[in-house]
Amino acid sequence: MAKTTRREFLQIAGVGGVVFASGLLKACASGGAGTAKTRADAAGDFYFVQLSDTHWGYKGPANPEATVELPRAVEMVNALPVAPDFVVFTGDLTHTTDDDQERRRRMAQFRERLAPMRVPTVRLMAGEHDASLDRGKAYEEMFGPLHYSFDNKGVHFVVIDNVSDPKGMVGDAQVDWLSKDLKGVARDAPLVVFTHRPLFDLKADWDWTTADGPRVIDVLHPYQHVTVFYGHIHQEHHHNTDHIEHHAARSLVFPLPVPGSQPNRAPIPWDPAHPGRGLGFRDVDTEPRQPAYRLREIPIGQEA
Secondary structure, eight states, X not given: OOOOOHHHHHHHHTOOOOOEEEOTTSSOOSSOTTOOOOTTTSTTOEEEEEEOOOOBTOXXXXXXXXXXXXXXXXXXXXXXSSOOSEXXXXXXXXXXXXXXXXXXXXXXXXXXXXXXXXXXXXXXXXXXXXXXXXXXXXXXXXXXXXXXXXXXXXXEEEEOOOSSSTTOOOOHHHHHHHHHHGGGSOTTSEEEEEOSSOSSXXXXXXXXXXXXXXXXXXXXXTSSEEEEEEOSSSSOXXXXXXXXXXXXXXXXXXXXOOTTSXXXXXXXXXXXXXXXXXXXXXXXXXXXXXXXXXXXXXXXXXXX
16 A cells, blocks of 8 residues: 555545644654654554544534534545544533433434444543433443443553543542553553543633542553543643643534633634634544654644
8 A cells, every 4th residue: 555645644634734743652753743654654553533522413503514514524534545443432422412312312313423434443432411411321322331441553542431420520430440450551551541521620610620530640640651532622732740641632513712711611603704613633643662642633624
């Protein structure tokens, strides 16, 4: 297979912008800041795609075109020149509803919209819109466990549930599970964690925190190469807790304001001249042998 440059990648995917963050695991990547490796370039390397906050079922002024965003993202993923090893959705698959039957209907529709996606594996996790009103009951029935782990080409991945408890907690049982799950992971091995809410206190009065997040970070702290990817805040954001790096992904439906930039977290007003502004998803190239990462945010539409 011929190598694909980043410029060719963007032309094929039909997008117009990219943000790089390199060396997320404090290691030196083999390529320079404008290069990427795929499975076509080196055995053992791989990449995955993170999508977040699709809010299927949302109807409102923040995005009058909400129903087209998820199918559009599926088309863009299918257009990638090399298929990712997996796609992960970091929560809020559906928009909240008090109607239990409607909740399940939206989840079923979300699953139907994913059916055309041509990737080996899709990994799902819940957001508070999916799980907080029934403690994840409907989500588990439709999609499976709220927390789990898996391995891919030398990287250990952990999915943490910090949404099914209405208080936004991970809880004692899951913290214990995490500690046991990581016992078999070497302290210098690459470790990736997916959550919905941030594990640190980004802005607690906007619910941009995890009530017992410090306990989770304490469990992760002994591991040298930890990267956390999350959603919930509907924007790109980067933060460090010591050597642990935290990276938020954009939403597929509507952007939210910069923390503290306005009195409340109301969505940024819809701009019909730039319908994709603030929306997008991320792909992450990994080199587990080193280990190192490259991540890029891919806008859905026109970008400022």
